[in-house]
Structures are given as C-alpha cells and as structure tokens.
Amino acid sequence: xALPIKHSIVTVLLVTVIVLGGFASSARANMAQDYxxxxxxxxxxxxxxxxxxxxxxxxxxxxxLHARVxxxxxxxxVWMQKHTRHVLHALDxxxxxxxxxxxxxxxxxATEIAKxxxxxxxxxxxxxxxxxxxxxxxxxxxxxxxxxxxxxxxxTQILAADSAEIAAPVVIKMEEATHQLLDGYDANGDGEITxxxxxxxxxxxxxxxxxxxxxxxx
Numbered sequence: 001x002a003l004p005i006k007h008s009i010v011t012v013l014l015v016t017v018i019v020l021g022g023f024a025s026s027a028r029a030n031m032a033q034d035y036x037x038x039x040x041x042x043x044x045x046x047x048x049x050x051x052x053x054x055x056x057x058x059x060x061x062x063x064x065l066h067a068r069v070x071x072x073x074x075x076x077x078v079w080m081q082k083h084t085r086h087v088l089h090a091l092d093x094x095x096x097x098x099x100x101x102x103x104x105x106x107x108x109x110a111t112e113i114a115k116x117x118x119x120x121x122x123x124x125x126x127x128x129x130x131x132x133x134x135x136x137x138x139x140x141x142x143x144x145x146x147x148x149x150x151x152x153x154x155x156t157q158i159l160a161a162d163s164a165e166i167a168a169p170v171v172i173k174m175e176e177a178t179h180q181l182l183d184g185y186d187a188n189g190d191g192e193i194t195x196x197x198x199x200x201x202x203x204x205x206x207x208x209x210x211x212x213x214x215x216x217x218x
Contacts, residue, residue: 030125031120031123031124031125032120032121032123032125032126032127032130033120033216033218034120035116035117035119035120035123036116036117036120036130036209036212036213036216036218037051038051038052038112038116039051039052039053039113039116039117039137039205039209040053040054040209040213043112043116046102046104046109047102047103047104052109052112052113052116053109053113053202053205053206053209055102055104055109056106056109056110056113056144056202056205057182057202057206058101058102059090059091059101059102059104059105059106059109060090060106060144060178060181060182060202061182062086062090062100062101063087063090063091063106063151063178063181064175064178064179064181064182066083066084066086066087066090066100067083067084067087067171067174067175067177067178068175069083069086070082070083070084070087070158070171070174070175071171071172071174071175074164074167074168074171074172075164075168076164077161077162077163077164077167080158080164080167080168080171081158081159081161081167084155084158084159084171084174085098085099085155085159086099086100086101087151087155087174087178088152088155089101089105090105090106091105091106091107091148091151091152091155092105092106092107092108092148092152093105094108095152106144106148106181107145107148110141110142110144110145110148110202111141111145113137113138113141113205114137114138114141114142114145117134117137117138117141117209118134118138120134121134121135127215127216129212129215129216130212130215130216133208133209133211133212133215134212135195136195136200136204136208137195137204137205137208137209137212139195139196139197139200140184140195140199140200140201140202140204140205140208141202141205142197143184143197143198143199143200143201144181144201144202144205147177147180147181147201148181150177151174151177151178151181154170154173154174154177155174157170158170158171158174180201181201181202182201182202182203183201183203184199184200184201184203184204185198185199185201186199187199195207195208
C-alpha cells in the first residue's frame, strides 16, 4: 500500500537528515586523516598539489645531487660555488631565487610536515596509532629542519671562500650533511638510526607515515 504523500515527504526528509548527518560524522571522524593526507597525498600549497613529504624528499634529492656534483670537482672554486647555490635553492628557495627544484624547499616542506602531523594528533578523533607515530614523524621532520640550518651554515662558508683549498673540505661536509636530510644520522652511535631527536630524517618520516596509515586502514 502506497504511503500518503505527506508521510512520504516526511520519510524522505528523515532519510536525508540521517544520510547527511552520517556524512558530517564521517567528515569529522576523518579530520586526523585529512592532515595525514596533506603529508603523504596532497596539499593545496605545494607544486602540483603534491603531498608535503614527496615534495620534501624530491627537494632533498636535488640537494644531494648538487652537493655530490660540487664535490666531484673540488679543485674548481667556481664550480663548487655554482652547485652549492643549487643546493641552497633546493633547501630554501627564499634564500636564493634561481636554481633547480620545485620552488618549495626542504625547509618549508619539513616545517609543514611537523605542523600538519601535530595537528593530526590534536584532533578529537585521533587514534592512539596517530598520536604515537605523530611524535615520530614530527621529531624526524624537526631533525630535518635543524639539518637544513646546519647545511645553510656550510653554504655560507663555501660561498665566502676565496680559494678551492678553503672551500673543498667544507663542500665535503655539506655533501655528507645533505645525505642526512634523507637518511638521518646515528647520533648515539648504537648502529641504528631511529626517529629520535638528532637521528631520523625524511626516510623515518616516510616509514612512520606508512605505519600510521596502515594502522588507520589507509
């Protein structure tokens, strides 16, 4: 038997409210995951709206490449300084306008990773999984920010050098430091690089984001 028109309209409205309410609840329940996705999947302010972590890694790889290229001709001051500028651009394009890269920089990307993962953990619906690994990701991202500052100090020395003999040993240090952006550093000498302060780099960020996403069923 067909429902009266009046009752049918009420039923439709109730169903609509329930469905929309379900969507709203789902949206609220996914706030922590939204911040996670800014890191791994997409963020509106990055080139091509890529995730913050892929951009950070891509820029770090460019820094590693040009640090290695600089060190390959340690007898040539002009060469070393040219590629040192490219390293600086990949780290922080605000510090030097021209150079290869995505115009975002490791510094900005790592800073934003720490910010967004901290916001993820602060959401009311953040799981213990998110809260735990957010600490690991944020610490490794902040380690990376500190390493950028260290490398920028080396860059300043290289660009101020007036001979290849002065610049070359600093370029070698810069090359080693750029690898730590990705790989981190065994600060306590226990033979293992973890997420802890002074150790983990962007690879640790990626590792713990992967664990976190798996724990969320993503």
